[in-house]
Amino acid sequence: MSSSTHLIILSLSFLLLFIITPTISGDVSFDEEWCIADEQVPDDELQRALDWACGKGGADCRNIQMKQPCFYPNTVRDHASYAFNSYYQKFKHKGATCYFNSAAMVTSLDPSHGSCKFEYVP
Template identity: 70%
Template sequence: MTSPMIKILIAMLLATLSFQASGQFMEWCIADEQTPDDELQRAMDWACHVGGADCSKIQVNQPCHLPNTVKDHASYVFNNYYQKFKNKGGSCYFNSAAITSDLDPSHGQFMEWCIADEQTPDDVLLRAMDWACHVGGVDCSKIQVNQPCFLPNTVKDHASYVFNDYYQKYKHKGGSCYFNSAAITSDLDPSHDSCKFEFIP
């Protein structure tokens, strides 16, 4: 191999090492979705009571209590432990209950609303909306005349408000943004004028 080629390879290697050292490759430790809740709970108990993780933020009325699921709480605890101890020999293992991720799991990073699919015919939207309002437990008062979300007075706009109200209320309890294929999720806030579409982290 020629001397200039070796110099180029060394320069590339140094550039790669400095790129890694500059913190470009951020990593978080989160609960593995395939791990059963009881295993996550055991690993979380160890981290909180033995491992030295700060678990105060997942308590009621604290910033990371919601979503109130074992998986979300475990992800916060695992990451707290990992960030605190990774340079002192700590790992993101937790008896195979955790995995590393290069996506920031902090709440608010991926806001999502549920809206009517524009391709869905009005009669299908009306049926889905009727179910959500009368069976699904949605408060549909805001789309009535003289209420903040009455205008624009279209089936699609009313359905979007209703679908999102249902989705935000029940997404952490097994509810989905499906409505028999009448709805889709969106990362664009559909709120307009005085009509505010709720988002629950």
């Protein structure tokens, strides 16, 4: 066989692999992104970023208030993650980023838990 025949066979093999491979399902998605607090950032920095996101930033922080579905766990990190994601999903199509002065990061793992659902906007 010639090298061009090998190349064609290899190309067809990859094409078949993509056609017959089942779609991945579950909590991991390669095209969905959420914005969460970086685990390595101290709470005081997260609190400043959280205050900005829920204030001037315009994030919807109602769900992290007491007696709301995302109040627990009641930690700065968890509340910041919810607020950062709310801001990011709300404004990413207008150029917003998941930065928050290096306090946040993007993840493809849905951070929702229990009755607390993190928004995702395609």
